Amino acid sequence: MINNFFRPAVVLNGQGSHAEIHYTSVTITESGLDEAANQLADAVAGHWNREAGSRRLLKSQVPVHWRVSRHRLTTRVAAATAERGSPRFPPLPGLAPVTEESLRAGGSLADLHRVYGGLASGRVMIVGPAAAGKTSAAVVLLRAALEHRAEPASMPYRSGIPVPVLVTLDGWAPDDAKRDVVDWAVERLSSMHKGHRYLRPLLDTGRIALFVDGFDEVGEEVRALAVAALESAPFRVVLISRTEEAAHTAERELPAGAVALELDPVRPADAAEYLLDSLDDPAPAAWQKLVRQLLEEPDSAVARALADPLTVSLLAEVYAPHGPVEEVLGLADADAIRDHLLDHAVAAAYTRKPRPRGCRPYAPETAERTLRYLATRLTEEDTTVLCWWRIPSWPGQRSRAWFTGTAVTVVYLTVVVLALTAWIGPLWAAGAALMGWTLGTVDAGIRMSRLHHEQQLTSAGWRDVLPVLAVLGGLFDWIVVSGVAWFGLRFAGYPQNLLWCCLLGLPFGFGGMLMRGRAADLVARTIVAPFPLARRAREWIPELETATRVLGPRDVWRHHTRMLFPLGLLAGGAVGLYAGVLAATSNGAGFGLALGVAVGIGHALMAGVLSNAAIATALTGVQLSVREGTPLRLMAFLDDAHRRGLLRASGPAYEFRHVRLQERLARRPQ
Numbered sequence: 001m002i003n004n005f006f007r008p009a010v011v012l013n014g015q016g017s018h019a020e021i022h023y024t025s026v027t028i029t030e031s032g033l034d035e036a037a038n039q040l041a042d043a044v045a046g047h048w049n050r051e052a053g054s055r056r057l058l059k060s061q062v063p064v065h066w067r068v069s070r071h072r073l074t075t076r077v078a079a080a081t082a083e084r085g086s087p088r089f090p091p092l093p094g095l096a097p098v099t100e101e102s103l104r105a106g107g108s109l110a111d112l113h114r115v116y117g118g119l120a121s122g123r124v125m126i127v128g129p130a131a132a133g134k135t136s137a138a139v140v141l142l143r144a145a146l147e148h149r150a151e152p153a154s155m156p157y158r159s160g161i162p163v164p165v166l167v168t169l170d171g172w173a174p175d176d177a178k179r180d181v182v183d184w185a186v187e188r189l190s191s192m193h194k195g196h197r198y199l200r201p202l203l204d205t206g207r208i209a210l211f212v213d214g215f216d217e218v219g220e221e222v223r224a225l226a227v228a229a230l231e232s233a234p235f236r237v238v239l240i241s242r243t244e245e246a247a248h249t250a251e252r253e254l255p256a257g258a259v260a261l262e263l264d265p266v267r268p269a270d271a272a273e274y275l276l277d278s279l280d281d282p283a284p285a286a287w288q289k290l291v292r293q294l295l296e297e298p299d300s301a302v303a304r305a306l307a308d309p310l311t312v313s314l315l316a317e318v319y320a321p322h323g324p325v326e327e328v329l330g331l332a333d334a335d336a337i338r339d340h341l342l343d344h345a346v347a348a349a350y351t352r353k354p355r356p357r358g359c360r361p362y363a364p365e366t367a368e369r370t371l372r373y374l375a376t377r378l379t380e381e382d383t384t385v386l387c388w389w390r391i392p393s394w395p396g397q398r399s400r401a402w403f404t405g406t407a408v409t410v411v412y413l414t415v416v417v418l419a420l421t422a423w424i425g426p427l428w429a430a431g432a433a434l435m436g437w438t439l440g441t442v443d444a445g446i447r448m449s450r451l452h453h454e455q456q457l458t459s460a461g462w463r464d465v466l467p468v469l470a471v472l473g474g475l476f477d478w479i480v481v482s483g484v485a486w487f488g489l490r491f492a493g494y495p496q497n498l499l500w501c502c503l504l505g506l507p508f509g510f511g512g513m514l515m516r517g518r519a520a521d522l523v524a525r526t527i528v529a530p531f532p533l534a535r536r537a538r539e540w541i542p543e544l545e546t547a548t549r550v551l552g553p554r555d556v557w558r559h560h561t562r563m564l565f566p567l568g569l570l571a572g573g574a575v576g577l578y579a580g581v582l583a584a585t586s587n588g589a590g591f592g593l594a595l596g597v598a599v600g601i602g603h604a605l606m607a608g609v610l611s612n613a614a615i616a617t618a619l620t621g622v623q624l625s626v627r628e629g630t631p632l633r634l635m636a637f638l639d640d641a642h643r644r645g646l647l648r649a650s651g652p653a654y655e656f657r658h659v660r661l662q663e664r665l666a667r668r669p670q
Contacts, residue, residue, distance in 0.1 A: 032198070033159075033198060033201055034159045036198040037158075037162075037207045037208075040165075040208070041149055041150070044142075044146065044165055045143075047552070048139060048143055048166075051648065052139055054645055055136065055648060055657075056645055057139060057143075060274065060277055061309075062133070062266055062270070062271070062274050062313055063109075063273070064108070064137065064264070064266060064309055065106060065108050066108075066109075066111075066126075066262060067261070067262060067264060068103055068104060068106070068259065068260065068262070069261065069262035071243055071247045071260070071262070077104070079121070080119060080120065080121040080123070080257050081097070081121075082120035082121070088121055088122055088257065089119075089120060089122035089236060091117060091120075092117035092118070092148070092160065092162075093160050093161060094117075094148065094157070095114060096118055097118050098115050098118035098119045103115065103259060109137055109141070112137065112140065113145060113148065115261065116145065116209075116238065119259060121258065122236040122257075123236075123257050123259070124236075124238045124258065124261065125239045125241065125261065126238065126239070126241075126261055127240075127241050127242065127243045127246050127262050128243055129242065129243055129244075131308040131309070132309070133310070134240050134241070136309065137240075137263060138211055138213060141238070142164045142166055145209070146163075148161065159207070162206055162209040163209065164211055164238075165209070165211065166213060167185070167188050167189065167210065167212060167213070168217075169212055169213075169218050169223075169226060180232075181229040181232065181233045182203050182204065182233070185208075186199045191652070203235055205234075206236070207235075208235055209236035210230075210233070210235060210236070210237050210238070212238065213240045214240075215245070215246070216242040220245075220249060223245065223248075223249040227239075227249060243262060265308065266306065266309060268294050268303055269295065271307075271312050272294050272295055275290075275315065278316045280321050284321075286325045289326075290302060290325055290328065294306060301332060302329065304333075304334035305335075305337035310658055310660065311337070314342065315328065317345070318344045327340070328340065339664060342665075343664065346367055346368040346371055349367075349641075349645065350364040350367050356643050356644055357643075359644060360637075360640050366629065369628065370631060370637060371641065371665055372666070373624070373628050374386060375656065375663075375665035375666040377394055378656075378662060379663065379666040384655050385654075386638075386647070386654040387653045388553055388617055388638060389560075391620050391634070392613070392620045466513060466514075469516070473512055473513060474510060474511075474516065475509060475513075477505075477508050478506055478508060478510075479505070479509075481505035481508040481509065482498075482501045482505030482506075483501075485501040485504050485505060486498055503577065504582065506577060507577050507578035507581075508578075510570070510571075511571075511574060514567070552649045552652065553639070553642075553652055553653060553654055554635075556652045560613050560614035560615075561612075564608075564614075565612050565615070567607075568604065568608025568611060569607070571604070571607045571608070572601070572608060573604060574600075575599060575600055575603040576596040576603065579596055579599040579600070580592040580595055580599070580600070583596070614635075617635065618634075621634030621635070638654055
């Protein structure tokens with residue numbers, strides 16, 4: 001069977017702050033879609049297995065139960081199960097249809113997959129109060145869905161089992177009439193899953209199920225419009241939200257056919273069993289006293305505090321197995337216990353023995369000081385998303401820009417003067433350096449002002465930046481320019497050696513190759529890209545299919561340091577080569593070499609250093625280390641905090657383990 005679809009090609013604008021989606025017709029076989037879905041499933045499973053480990057979801061979990069919400073978030077359960085009508089989505093292979101009776105009975109987290117795969121409406125909401133474990137429940141459900149899809153028994157029916165992907169609702173533009181929910185999903189997934197070509201056809205055929213987190217973190221107007229749009233989505237949808245925000249949205253726009261599953265408070269017996277599993281047998285006397293109070297006094301401060309999974313897990317992490325848990329017993333109320341555990345969460349993570357694999361020996365005081373600073377900045381910006389590429393816009397942007405610009409200028413002026421003094425004299429060399437510095441300062445200001453914008457991963461690898469057709473196009477430009485230069489100079493009466501003409505055309509060929517690939521922004525505003533139409537040529541090159549992977553913060557960091565940085569230096573070298581060959585043609589090889597070095601160094605500093613968000617973030621880390629006492633290598637610290645479970649990866653950005661931890665760190669006195 002053959003299907004005709006439109007392949008999305010997401011092209012970032014010059015500032016990287018939003019994406020434009022262009023569609024070209026593509027024919028895909030049914031087996032091709034199945035293979036694409038399998039590749040996506042492998043990438044998603046690998047990512048969430050690692051992330052589940054950092055969130056401590058691979059071992060024992062705090063037992064959580066759910067029931068159908070009583071907050072008028074569900075229209076009619078009978079309609080959602082379609083027991084008397086036609087189902088919108090058939091049950092997934094290997095699962096039975098969900099009945100109203102089984103829904104009313106409730107269940108544990110292990111039962112969520114049964115509801116997700118057997119609900120006829122294909123619309124599930126996971127709701128609950130703050131710290132109820134909603135996102136953890138969604139991750140457990142997602143991994144269960146992936147495991148079900150990977151079972152050998154599901155092999156013959158795998159094409160009918162969608163790949164679950166977890167996204168957040170940020171970037172939603174419901175007032176844009178040109179974009180429907182599938183357009184938004186394609187754009188959102190394209191920024192998180194690189195190397196995948198068939199996102200739109202996979203969504204259109206229901207081979208992807210969308211898990212939407214952060215529903216409660218956007219405005220009420222956006223939530224209502226998003227609910228209306230998601231009702232028509234041709235794929236299964238799982239929404240994750242706090243109960244209060246979901247109830248407010250339901251007053252305006254009730255999700256048709258959706259069943260809201262509300263997470264119950266942790267039962268005292270379940271909390272006691274979880275805590276005892278983390279202790280030695282027999283448990284220390286203080287722990288026995290705490291467990292006894294938890295079970296026998298349901299109105300005590302301990303019992304009320306341990307009603308959510310976050311507090312239960314924090315108690316085990318901070319004090320188990322031999323910590324002074326009696327400190328908790330002396331606190332007056334539930335809020336005091338929660339705050340006390342949050343205050344000790346960072347120290348516990350950095351003093352835990354043995355240290356998690358791959359973690360660095362940071363001092364607890366340094367870690368807490370750094371995380372407190374980050375939490376304060378995020379709270380001031382009214383966000384929970386920590387995008388490392390936005391950190392350079394935080395502290396003293398002007399002073400750092402001045403320092404960086406001055407350092408670059410000193411290097412540039414020194415190179416120019418040393419390279420050109422022997423050929424044109426110190427006065428002319430200083431004048432040329434001053435003119436270059438004036439023009440370069442304007443360009444540097446423009447480039448550095450763009451660093452605080454959204455920086456997405458713009459390619460899937462070197463083969464994507466320089467695909468075969470782009471290389472062939474650059475080779476064609478090189479031959480044409482070299483030939484035209486050779487014939488043109490001979491016709492004008494200034495015949496030159498063919499080798500010189502080939503060197504003259506080399507920067508044009510290199511620039512054309514970059515412009516036809518995925519690196520056009522690196523050579524923008526430089527003479528290495530003299531053909532405006534070359535940028536349009538990228539849209540005609542077939543999109544390269546590379547290994548699918550889910551992007552994390554480290555992937556975007558490596559993209560800037562290992563790809564964009566050397567490409568920027570190469571672009572500067574091409575400009576220097578162009579200027580050097582021109583100068584050598586009329587003034588000799590020595591002067592051409594000197595001028596080429598002077599010009600090339602300047603453009604390499606602009607394209608490779610001042611335009612690179614990773615370098616700006618590294619310099620910001622130095623500045624913060626001096627001013628705030630944070631670690632010198634800030635990105636390495638963020639990765640370490642993620643390994644210790646204090647931060648979690650949300651696509652290419654970080655978030656605090658829970659918004660409560662962020663709020664508590666931001667409020668604590670410094």
